[in-house]
Amino acid sequence: IGATGKEKDIDNWTGGQMSDLFVAIQHDDSISSEIVRLDETEVINTPNNEGTAIFNSKFTRFYFTRCQRLTELREYCKIYQVNKRKNTWSRPFEVYSTSMGNVGHPAISGDELTLYFSSNRSDGQGGKDLWKVTRFHREEPFYDPKNLGETINTAGDEVFPSLVADTALYFASNGRVGYGGLDLYKAVMVNGQPSKIIHLPPPFNTFDDDFAISYQNGFEKGFLSSRREDAAGGDDIYYFKRIPLNLELSGIVRDDSSFKPVPYANVYLFSLKGDTSVTSTNTNGYYHFDSAQIKEENYYDLFVEKENYFNKRQKFKTFGLIRDTSYTQNVMLQPIPQKPIVLPDVYYELAKWDILPQYEDSLMVLVVIMRDNPKLVIELSSHTDFRASDKYNEELSQKRAKSAVDFLVSQGIDIDRMVAKGYGEQQPRLLTKDFSRDGYTFKKGTKLTESYIWKLRTKKAMEVAHQLNRRTEFRVLRKDYDPNKKVEQQ
Incomplete structure (x- = not known):
């Protein structure tokens, strides 16, 4: 449904010709050549100016602007509602006007209890502003006007609002720095108020007036009005359709220790919407996903697995794209070592085993x-320094190892996948890299034995060595855990 001008009369508010409402039938991506007046009985289309109509989601009601020919009045533009009655439309009834100025360009919320509109009221930000009014029932007028505020309104004109899914309010403005004339903008709506303004890019906007955008089926296609260079004359209606972008994802999987490519690794791509794609790396560690697997407006998990390596997960998203995009996600896989892996910064209070929140x-x-x-089954071990007796240190470290296991269980890790082991002071730490703390540096290859620590020159250096010995580690025991077997045994 759209509006087009009558031959002679001029609307003093818009400066354009007086208009009637017309209907055209859309077939897929084309419009039929038959365009007819919505109403020939002068019930909806009258000698006055009718335009800017908007349907509800079920096409059982629509709202439009009517501007009276008696233009000596300040408030000669009002908003009307029409209800469907079997195969015809009811007589329009006024749902909002104000003595403060003209109102028009209705946009309706999904529940039809909030109406957004444009008005030249003198108590706005300047020019024409966007406002909203509310009501309790769909068959009563709107009331309690509220200006949408300076986030959206400027000293210029804000006109032609269009609401999509109650979360995005599109509008046109000439009060912002744009391409020229009226430009199209999107306001992100939170609790009925604009929170962020986005300037739509070309081809939505041109150097001429672009306005009155409306969407069909979400954000995939719709219509807009424009006075751009290729217009047939005056303000024309344009149809647009979202063309899917060409998205690609590729990368190289490497060994974290040697930096060599990892061939024949399994690479999975999981989308938040439930889609799964899988490929494998070639002999050079390279993998690739194309636009058949990657779509716009989605969250993805990239998951890589290879025997004798820890699996690796990386995340990325495809939101806010305006052009074809190639993503690169290189992945470093850590080999599963035979020796224990030290967990950083898991410390305990003296003679205690509780896991402190900061660790x-x-x-x-x-x-x-x-x-x-x-599939991993691990040993989670704890170590002490050599102070106190062997028995005491062994018991303390066992309690600390169990505390670590209990924490993992609290995070949903099956207890059958972990073995708690306290070694006390039996296994002095062997440093696999240079380590500096509190001004002291211990070289790679140093083993922090009791005899080594006693030879250190200061008590402070000895205390740092004790701290390094007090540690929590894990090592992989097996790689074949099967939760289904556990269920069978139970």
């Missing part, structure tokens, strides 16, 4: 590893 993040690293590698 839970270190254990969360292990939680992520266990979630991404569901």
